[in-house]
Amino acid sequence: MTVDEASSTAYQKGTSSTSASAITTGEDVLVLGTTSGTTITATQVIVQPAGGSATSSAAGVIPFQRGAPTTSKQVGQIPANYSEGSGTIVSGTTANQATKAALAAYPGGVVDRVVQLSNGEYEVHYIGVNWPHHIFVNQDFTVAGAE
Known part of the structure; x- marks a missing residue:
């Protein structure tokens, strides 16, 4: 994917605002915006805080657990x-x-x-x-x- 930024693109590291220059190559990010082909025009870029994980409660993310299917009934x-x-x-x-x-x-x-x-x-x-x-x-x- 290619990420294009706009002058209005907002950046966050965890729950704190940051700047584009504070993001380093290789960091995992969530990009929100509009897509066109393989390009996203970013409205918001969120970086996971260092040492955190995708399921960190500090990041406000609740892990998904797949439920067990039930038998079909009519x-x-x-x-x-x-x-x-x-x-x-x-x-x-x-x-x-x-x-x-x-x-x-x-x-x-x-x-x-x-x-x-x-x-x-x-x-x-x-x-x-x-x-x-x-x-x-x-x-x-x-x-x-x-x-």
């Missing part, structure tokens, strides 16, 4: 001809009604899209929770099943 009615990725994305009132039904039955997640299936039912794509991932809502906006 409840209720899953449309017989359902295949993941099929259907047409819907929006507006229809998507809002399907979302409302799904969240009432399975609170706590985030809906990122609603798809109308070939049988007229809706698949509400649900993220941010371990289960369910797909919630099926019928034409009357009643939850029919989940997987």
Whole structure:
């Protein structure tokens, strides 16, 4: 990658402001900005403090731990001809009604899209929770099943 700096590029070493001249070759940095091909125009450059690590609490970084997957399960009615990725994305009132039904039955997640299936039912794509991932809502906006 090539990093271009602008006159407004901000530099930090850990949580303290610093200057571009305080950064030495070979230091690990996080560059925030806009990309074009293999070039980043930096708006902010953050250097890990010496002796620190990427998971240092001083840097305010919380290490990621991958969760254990659960076994797949289904409840209720899953449309017989359902295949993941099929259907047409819907929006507006229809998507809002399907979302409302799904969240009432399975609170706590985030809906990122609603798809109308070939049988007229809706698949509400649900993220941010371990289960369910797909919630099926019928034409009357009643939850029919989940997987």
